[in-house]
Structures are given as structure tokens and as C-alpha cells.
Amino acid sequence: MGVLSWTVEQADRRTVVRLDGFFALPDVPSVRGVLLKCLAECPSAVVVDLSGLTVSGPTVLTVFSAVVRSTAAWPAVPLLLAGATDEVAAALRRSGAGAELPIFGSLADALESDGVHLRARLRLHLEPTADAPAEARRLAMDACAAWNLERLSPAAAVVVTELVDNAARHAGTALEVTIAYRGAYLHLSVTDGSPEPPRLSAEPTAEGGRGLLLVDSFASGWGVLPVPDGKAIWATLPTR
Template sequence: MGELRWEVGETGAVTLVGLSGSLGLAGVPAVRGVLLKCLAECPAGVVVDLSGLEVSQATLLTVFPAVLGRTADWPAVPVVLAAPSASAAAALARTSVPALIPVHPTVESAVDAVRGGHPMPRVRLHLRPTDAASGQARALVEDACTAWGLDGIRNEAMVIATELADNAARHARTEFTVTVTYRAPMLHLAVRDRAHEPARLRRAATADGPPGKGLLLVDEFATGWGTLPVVDGKTTWAVVRAG
């Protein structure tokens, strides 16, 4: 089968990741990186096509639940495996992976499952690093919470969105994308930028300046938050429990 290869595409709002070749130990970090990058883009779902994959060791397939373990609180993105080759199917049968991640016989059925299983309200806005960006992010979240009947957490979510966007505009200084998703009972907020420096919570002044008040507010109002690093940047995410 040769070396591990991957191809990333899209059908509608669902990301398709086609893996082919031989999955050995050396290929696990690459698979992890590809999946994390796809998740950081906040698609409606990720379908991993295993039809061209040969698996040398069954335990290597635990890379899939391991990635989801890193993103347990975020993002609100379902991941499913599809069309396993004979080699991958045999390997999956020897692991607990199918109990943790849905496995579908075809790519088509996997995409249908992602689209129709639990459709999630989602809005997205691409912004430039300007003084107006935080207000635009705030308005996006306000409108979304109003439309989705989330009045009880609207104010907290607006504060979080404002601070995450302001942090991206001031510190990342790159164009960024704000994604808001409701997957009951959690409202998920994500800001994806092109800077590698992780968002850090600073409770005291440092040589670089005063305390990071914005992330202190995020820490206060969010149920949970964190940073997901990827090859070409990062996503800073936060979740707020509704009800």
C-alpha cells in the first residue's frame, strides 16, 4: 500500500478526510495533526474515510478516540469513521474504538448520519484584527442566543465572545473566524486565528504588561475554555452551559 497519505475535502458543511496507504506508528502524529486541524475549522462534522487504509497494528486506531479525548469539551463537531477496508475493519474489531466513535459501512451513510443525526445551530463570522472586531463578535453571539432561545446565558456568552475576539485582534493580529454552535446543553464559542502563541491566563502583571483581564473574564463566565494548537495557528474555545 505504500506510505500513509491523506486528502481533505468537503461536502456541504461536512469535512471528509480520506486516509490511504499503510498506517504505522510513524504515521500516527500525522493523522492526529490532520484531525485536529479539521476540528479547529469547526465544520458541521468530520467523516474519516478508511476505505484505502491498511493497518499494521490494531492499537494504532486508538489515535481517533485519543484526538476526541483532547477535545472532550470542544469543539461541538461529531466525528465518524466510514467504509473501513478489510484490514481496518479487522483491526477495529480488536479494539474498543467502535464503542467510542460511530463506524459506518459507506462514506455516504456516514455523511447522512452527521447531517441528520443531531443538527446543530451554527453561525460563523470572518473578521479582520480591527478595533471593531470585538463588537462584531459580540453582536453575532447576541443575535444567535436570541434566535436560539438562550436568553439565560446571553450576557455571559457576549462577554466571552467580546474578550476572545479582542484577544485575537490585539495579540494574534491576524484575520480570525468566530464560530458559535449550540449543542445542548452547551453553547460553544470558538475563535480561530493564524498565530501560534497560545492564549494564556495571566492573573498578575508581567514584564509584558498588566494582567490579562479579558481571559480572566472568560475564565469567570465560561463553563470551560482552552486553546487547541494546529499547524497554522490555533483555536481558542469556550463553552457555556445553558440551563
């Protein structure tokens, strides 16, 4: 039995995570982190290819249900499982994951399935400079204009400004801003390289800093996802 390894690939607007080798309890935190990072990047779906996987037992497979529950507060990206061998499929049923996640016989079937419709997505890499909030704000306003969501532009601009300002000042690492339009929600997230939770502050600065209290007042929901090399702070705005 080989040690567990994984690869992450893009298939159209979906992310495919291939798990290969022997999945044991010590691997659970790493797998959880990889899946959360993929979900935070907001593809139309994350498909986990289990065709090359063997497992120590059903307990390790509860990681999939745990990841789904940890992202349930926001309009989460669908997590799909595919290609399990008979042994792993039986362990999935015993773990209870089959009751919470769609399971497909093959990767091809999963990729052809209907996921949550992702209409559009924009990303921007930023350094933690004083200009970062303004650049993120311009991205949000341009996105709303391009996607005919002009009425959301003021709120989206405020939310992304505060998320980026908070990350730039407190994390001090490179940032990735993602803005995605999916169905009834505009999804905004900022990923940084610090595992420290965001700081709630009401101290204003020229480019924001009025704090996540403002995010809370504008967004229909927001939260934090831990990822392997930091965290992702997300917020959603209803489009209807």
C-alpha cells in the same frame, strides 16, 4: 503502497475527511492535526472515510481515540469512522478504537446516522484590528437574537469579546470566529494562526482584555485545541 494523503469535504453540515494511502507512525501528528482542526470548526459530525487506507499496524489507529479524548472536556463533535477494509477493521479492533468510536461499514451509512444535532452555525473572518472584538460581539448578540437565546446574549458577548481580544493582541494573525448552537450548549471558538498558548491576563482595555479569567467565570468550560496552522480557543455556555 502510496504515501498518505487526505482531503476534506463538506457533506451538508458534516465534514468528511478522506484518508488514502499508507498510514504509518510518522503520519500520526499530521492526521491528528487535521482532525482537530475539523472538530474545532464545529460541524454536526466529522466522518473519516477509511476505504482507501492501508496501515502499518494498529498503533497508528490509536490516533482516533486520542483525538476523542483530547476533546472530551467540551460538547465535542462526534467523530465517526467509515468504510474500513477487513484488514483495517481488524486493526481498529486491536487498537481499541472500536470501543470508543462509532464505526460504520460505509461512508453512506455514517452520513445517514444521527449525530449531535447542530441547530445553527455562524462564522466570521476577522483581521487582528482594534475593531475585531466589537465585530465578534455583534455576531454573538445577533446569533443569540436569531436563535431565541437572548438570555445568553450578555454572557456570549463577553466571552467572544475576550477570546477575540486575546487572539488579536497576542497572536496578531487573521482570526475565524465560530458560533454554533448544538442541543444543550452554545459553542464559541476563535481560531488564530499562532501555536502559542493563550495568555491569562487581567489587564482591561477599552474593547476587552480583562482576560480569560472572565471567560472562565462565564463559561461552563473552555480550552485550547492545537490545529495545523495555529490553535482554536473554545468556550461553551449552557442553553438550559
